[in-house]
Amino acid sequence: MSVLEQHTTTRDALAVEGLGLTVAAREGVLPLLADVTVRVGRGETVGLVGESGSGKTLTARSALGMLPRGARATGRVTAAGVDVLAAGRTDLRDLRRTRVSMVFQDPRAAINPLRRVGDHLTEGLRAGGTPPREAARRARDLLEQVGIDDPAGAMRRHPHQFSGGMLQRIMIAGALSTEPELLLADEPTTALDVTTQAEVVGVLRALQRTHGTGLLFVTHDLDLAAAVCDRIYVMYAGRIVEEADSASFAVAPAHPYTRALLDASPSVHGDQGPPRAIGGRPRSLAEAPSGCSFRDRCPRADHDCALGVPAPRPHGTSRVACLRPEQVKP
Numbered sequence: 328m329s330v331l332e333q334h335t336t337t338r339d340a341l342a343v344e345g346l347g348l349t350v351a352a353r354e355g356v357l358p359l360l361a362d363v364t365v366r367v368g369r370g371e372t373v374g375l376v377g378e379s380g381s382g383k384t385l386t387a388r389s390a391l392g393m394l395p396r397g398a399r400a401t402g403r404v405t406a407a408g409v410d411v412l413a414a415g416r417t418d419l420r421d422l423r424r425t426r427v428s429m430v431f432q433d434p435r436a437a438i439n440p441l442r443r444v445g446d447h448l449t450e451g452l453r454a455g456g457t458p459p460r461e462a463a464r465r466a467r468d469l470l471e472q473v474g475i476d477d478p479a480g481a482m483r484r485h486p487h488q489f490s491g492g493m494l495q496r497i498m499i500a501g502a503l504s505t506e507p508e509l510l511l512a513d514e515p516t517t518a519l520d521v522t523t524q525a526e527v528v529g530v531l532r533a534l535q536r537t538h539g540t541g542l543l544f545v546t547h548d549l550d551l552a553a554a555v556c557d558r559i560y561v562m563y564a565g566r567i568v569e570e571a572d573s574a575s576f577a578v579a580p581a582h583p584y585t586r587a588l589l590d591a592s593p594s595v596h597g598d599q600g601p602p603r604a605i606g607g608r609p610r611s612l613a614e615a616p617s618g619c620s621f622r623d624r625c626p627r628a629d630h631d632c633a634l635g636v637p638a639p640r641p642h643g644t645s646r647v648a649c650l651r652p653e654q655v656k657p
């Protein structure tokens with residue numbers, strides 16, 4: 328059986344199970360991710376949040392088999408039914424072309440400026456065997472769905488003729504053109520102003536729901552994650568430290584790191600006074616202390632936290648990797 332055929336109707340759009348990632352560096356083997364487990368159901372929106380360098384992008388890219396050069400991976404990554412870490416080049420190419428798409432932070436960096444928008448939008452479909460006329464019709468439909476006026480005219484224009492927000496809408500249309508099972512959106516609105524951000528997120532969510540696509544939404548913006556996602560994973564130093572549904576995430580964070588992130592966020596923490604920056608600086612997995620990686624920045628840490636990496640365990644409606652979780656509010 329080909330790896331492309333290893334699917335059932337009930338499987339998740341994405342299952343990252345115990346993913347570990349290392350790269351060879353001058354100073355030796357450098358760990359980047361450890362025991363990362365992330366699941367995205369079909370049609371579900373799942374957030375991946377954490378400070379810069381926590382491993383969000385590496386985790387998202389693993390779904391496409393886009394690992395850093397020379398990286399060694401352990402664990403299992405199944406995206407749209409494909410065993411990504413075991414898949415060969417052809418299977419990975421097919422996966423990226425039709426079943427899993429990605430929207431990046433900066434649309435201008437992700438589109439060829441010399442090609443017309445229509446060529447960009449139809450290439451995935453044409454590569455999958457859709458006749459050119461049909462591909463063009465589907466692309467115009469999608470442009471209409473993402474709110475682009477005069478879709479036929481837009482198809483003939485070049486990227487520089489659109490604003491950043493409009494171009495990101497076009498990228499979203501392109502990413503969903505092949506009706507993928509999974510969409511990876513890595514900080515898709517960070518480069519946009521706040522009003523445009525809200526519009527683009529609205530478009531993304533509406534289309535994702537219509538198409539039943541699983542969405543992994545990578546962001547450092549907790550407000551946005553809480554507003555957009557069904558469930559949220561919190562990453563710190565290359566590990567998942569908490570998994571929560573978005574309703575309990577903001578009101579009852581379980582991991583002290585999640586609490587600290589919320590306290591540092593301008594508005595999620597509501598009426599608890601001005602934002603408080605997290606003391607110390609974020610660690611990479613390689614430089615994290617032994618035991619719990621967050622313990623040198625954690626107000627609740629004690630000597631037990633140095634003894635080993637806490638295993639994730641249920642806590643209220645969340646799962647948390649902490650020996651001293653926050654009190655869950657009733």
Ligand SMILES: Nc1ncnc2c1ncn2[C@@H]1O[C@H](COP(=O)(O)OP(=O)(O)OP(=O)(O)O)[C@@H](O)[C@H]1O
Nearest residue numbers: 350359378379380381382383384385386395396611
């Ligand atoms: N090819 C590589 N070689 C060595 N280290 C790497 C490589 N790629 C990423 N890293 C390191 O792995 C860690 C996680 O990187 P990643 O890009 O996933 O973080 P992130 O959470 O997405 O951060 P940001 O929000 O800044 O994009 C960082 O410390 C980064 O420097």
